[in-house]
Amino acid sequence: MSGRRYRTAIVGTGGIAVAHAQALQGLAHRADLVAVADVDVSRAKTFAERWNVPHAHDGVTELLDAQQLDLVHLCTPPEQHAPLALRCLRAGASVLVEKPPTLSLAEFDALAAAEHDSTGHVATVFQHRFGSAATRLRRMAAAGELGRPLLATCATQWYRDDDYFAAPWRGTWESEGGGPTMGHGIHQFDLLLSILGPWREVTALAARQARPTDTEDVSMALVSFDNGAVASVVNSVVSPRQTSTLRFDYEHATVEVEHLYGYDDKDWTLTPAPGHDAVLAGWTAEGDNIPSGHAAQLGAVFDALDRGEPPPVTLTDARRTMDFVAALYASAFTGERVRSGQIGPDSPFATRMDGTGAPWKETSTP
Missing domain, CATH: 3.30.360.10 (Dihydrodipicolinate Reductase; domain 2)
Known part of the structure; x- marks a missing residue:
């Protein structure tokens, strides 16, 4: 393994974001949770204080402008998954997106096309x-x-x-x-x-x-x-x-x-x-x-990134x-x-x- 540390951020600070923060806390030797973002910036700040995250932003645009990120955790409601993942890919950041990754096969295939043109990757949270x-x-x-x-x-x-x-x-x-x-x-x-x-x-x-x-x-x-x-x-x-x-x-x-x-x-x-x-x-x-759980999958994600490989579960796997x-x-x-x-x-x-x-x-x- 490379021993590289990854700069990560969580977008969406509702209930499932806690599972991601806990997983990152358990993998603190491999990654730094440097920022969170939410359309409700007060909720983002409360979440950041709880998990000792240095930066809180009021949306993905501000987050991507302010931070150089290796991995973005998308924990928003499903309708926002594809649009936000596309923005992260355009910024060259890899994305770990909660299920379902998109609302439709058409959205899914558009996301796969964008991944092909990006240095980033998309992985779906299927932790079981x-x-x-x-x-x-x-x-x-x-x-x-x-x-x-x-x-x-x-x-x-x-x-x-x-x-x-x-x-x-x-x-x-x-x-x-x-x-x-x-x-x-x-x-x-x-x-x-x-x-x-x-x-x-x-x-x-x-x-x-x-x-x-x-x-x-x-x-x-x-x-x-x-x-x-x-x-x-x-x-x-x-x-x-x-x-x-x-x-x-x-x-x-x-x-x-x-x-x-x-x-x-x-x-x-x-x-x-x-x-x-x-x-x-x-x-x-x-x-x-x-x-089974987010920590197990996130560890596998970092292992893949260390090897220079797309992180699991890839879009090819998730499409089935x-x-x-x-x-x-x-x-x-x-x-x-x-x-x-x-x-x-x-x-x-x-x-x-x-x-x-x-x-x-x-x-x-x-």
């Missing part, structure tokens, strides 16, 4: 990829130790009440890009996709069951993969007993995790199939217990997940199966995740 258990599972699966992947289940069943959606940017296609598919379950099924690899086809439904939103509050999907595996995916914000679960059934073992907002090794179990107890040795091998989101909505709203890569630039689902329109919008009463 980086826990040691997920890393171990990917290694064992790639080595063939678990046999063929057969079946998987992925469920994000969370609870968000009406007050949660009182924030004006929540629950709308224009500002959040979608409901729990886009903003909540995306972490779990991104991990699913990172383990099972390229997906082939999705059949889905989405519904607005209880919340006063324009978007769905529940979605479900059946997915097939290039490697022959099949999976179910559930995303909900109407589930009083909250849980985040993943289960992978391979030929030689079942591997599963249950947690809520983050896991460590103790949340995972491996159950060998009869006659395949040997797989336990690979699973229980000595190693660091690294929890965003294509899945768009395909889920397209299937749910058209009633058709949707293949990977089917949503081209001329599709209405490329420019907006609700595409042809959510079916409940037509039946809503004033």
Whole structure:
């Protein structure tokens, strides 16, 4: 490693910014948090005082004019992600952007084009990829130790009440890009996709069951993969007993995790199939217990920058997940199966995740 120290800044000082500040604090030997910015400058100053950040700015323009930055953490509402990331790329700064990275595939592809013309890079926060258990599972699966992947289940069943959606940017296609598919379950099924690899086809439904939103509050999907595996995916914000679960059934073992907002090794179990107890040795091998979280991903980001490589999760990696989101909505709203890569630039689902329109919008009463 180069031992280089990175100059970083946080844009948007709401709740998720705390996770970024904590992660940076734990990596203080590798990076300096030199500035924060927020459209509410008083909130930026309060955040800066709390985390001992020397500079607070009232927006990205002032931030980029005043600071020479290596990495900008975008912690704003989703509708601001793409415009702000584009401005950072034009300034030559790399960006670590919270999910979803953009509101649409069209925005995503515009961001990828801008990255190509910049010295900076864009990485999406998909921190569940980086826990040691997920890393171990990917290694064992790639080595063939678990046999063929057969079946998987992925469920994000969370609870968000009406007050949660009182924030004006929540629950709308224009500002959040979608409901729990886009903003909540995306972490779990991104991990699913990172383990099972390229997906082939999705059949889905989405519904607005209880919340006063324009978007769905529940979605479900059946997915097939290039490697022959099949999976179910559930995303909900109407589930009083909250849980985040993943289960992978391979030929030689079942591997599963249950947690809520983050896991460590103790949340995972491996159950060998009869006659395949040997797989336990690979699973229980000595190693660091690294929890999933922003610190784990940020460490990997700095490792990549030290090597002169694009930081994870790259736009190439994240596009598979965003294509899945768009395909889920397209299937749910058209009633058709949707293949990977089917949503081209001329599709209405490329420019907006609700595409042809959510079916409940037509039946809503004033």
